[in-house]
Every structure is written in structure tokens, then in C-alpha cells.
Amino acid sequence: MTIQHQRDILKEPVDGKCRLCVTKDETTQHIISGCEKLAGTYYVRRHNNLVQYVYWCLAKKHNIEVSNLWWKETLVQPQVKENETAKIMWEMPVQTDVNVTHNRPDLIYINKITNETYLIDITVPSDYNIGPKEIEKLSKYHLLKTEISRLWNTQTTVIPIVIGVTGIVAKSIKKYIDQLDASIDIHILQKQAAIHSSTILSKVLGDTVFVRATEEQHSHTDTHTKDILETQNTLPSPSTEAEPAIQEQNTQQFTI
Numbered sequence: 001m002t003i004q005h006q007r008d009i010l011k012e013p014v015d016g017k018c019r020l021c022v023t024k025d026e027t028t029q030h031i032i033s034g035c036e037k038l039a040g041t042y043y044v045r046r047h048n049n050l051v052q053y054v055y056w057c058l059a060k061k062h063n064i065e066v067s068n069l070w071w072k073e074t075l076v077q078p079q080v081k082e083n084e085t086a087k088i089m090w091e092m093p094v095q096t097d098v099n100v101t102h103n104r105p106d107l108i109y110i111n112k113i114t115n116e117t118y119l120i121d122i123t124v125p126s127d128y129n130i131g132p133k134e135i136e137k138l139s140k141y142h143l144l145k146t147e148i149s150r151l152w153n154t155q156t157t158v159i160p161i162v163i164g165v166t167g168i169v170a171k172s173i174k175k176y177i178d179q180l181d182a183s184i185d186i187h188i189l190q191k192q193a194a195i196h197s198s199t200i201l202s203k204v205l206g207d208t209v210f211v212r213a214t215e216e217q218h219s220h221t222d223t224h225t226k227d228i229l230e231t232q233n234t235l236p237s238p239s240t241e242a243e244p245a246i247q248e249q250n251t252q253q254f255t256i
């Protein structure tokens, strides 16, 4: 349980502060989305995992060589993949005539067939913040969009992909995903965000989340969730093409 729960609900004599940063109240939302001690590691891995999936879908669409399984497609930054129909850049800054502060979205996807360019930026904010984050992303890359349209003579669109830490999304996400036309499954994005968040929570709280009631049934799952935290930027590696059942189980367990 969280220390804030101990303080406010159980009325125990604790200060309620996060055991990691010791500055903010230790709530569930703080652990999975607001702790500065986790921002540079676990939050980044969660974010990169979603980028990896979107990248893989785009590459697949254009027959760019990638692994058969998206979670095995490891990204090494910075990265450019290109063929006659598309160019996909990961974490590549764009050179422009005017000074553009935000010149490096997560992915830049150029569809050479339609002469369209997409600036894709993915974020996994607190559930309470998904609406503002979408607007923030559109605004953040507006100048880059204008510059790229002019310099590359292409139609440019900003695609914010905002997935709340527990997998919650705004209705508007479908509109953005559909524009990419790359068979991106929003449910996979939601599920992956939730899995990573639940494993972060589990790690911080000492795995208590996963132990209750399902200890024997899911002992294999627990092993895998720890693996996620200990393996940078990768996921459990199931042996089949199907989305692994182990991930479904994890998501369902995230009920606190």
C-alpha cells in the first residue's frame, strides 16, 4: 500500500511522503506518473515501448525490414529506416532555417507515395492530464510542422498519441491513429501502458499488488513483470504471434 494510504486512511503516524523522492505525497498516481526518481528510467522505458510499437507498425506497412514480433524490434537511437515508399526517423532532430526549439518528435514518418509527413509524439501522462497533453503536443510542434511543410514541400500533420498511465485514452486518439493508416491497435498501446505502470507500482510497493489471491496461479506472471523492469526497453518475449496472454493477466490485475 502507499504511504499516503497509511497516513490518511489507516491513520498511522507516517508523513505520507513518497519513499523514493520524499517530496510529494505517495499516491498511486504519483508513483506511476509523477515521481522524478522514476522519470529517467521506468517512465522512459514505458514511453519507448509504445514508440517501438508504432514504429514497427509503420515499418510493416511499408515493407521495411523489421522483426516479425513488434516487441523484438529494438530501437537504437537515432535511427532512420527508408525505402522507396517511406522514411521513418526515430528521435532525429530536424534542421530548419529558423530556430525551432522543439525539432525532434519521437517519430517522423514520411509517406513518399502521398507526399505526406507525420510528426508523431507519444506521451504517457497522468490520467488526469490526457486532454491538456494532446493540446500541448499540437502546440509544441506547430512551428516545426510549418517549417517542414515549407522546406520539404510536403503536407505535414502533427500526431499526438496520448495514453494515460492506466491505459485511459481520449476519443480523439482514433482520429490521429486513423490518419497513419498503419493498422496500429490502440488497445495494444493502452495495454502496454497499463502493464508498465502496474509493474512500476509493483516494484515500488514491493510486489504486493501481484501477490494477493493469485499467487499460485500467476507465479509465472510475476517473474515476467520483474523482467520488464530489469530489462531496458524490452518486453517479455512470448513465443507466438498472438498477443501474449500473460499481458492480459497483468492488465486485469491492476485493480487497486
Ligand SMILES: [Zn+2]
Pocket (backbone or CB within 6 Å): 018, 019, 020, 021, 022, 023, 024, 030, 034, 035, 036, 037
Ligand atoms: Zn516520488
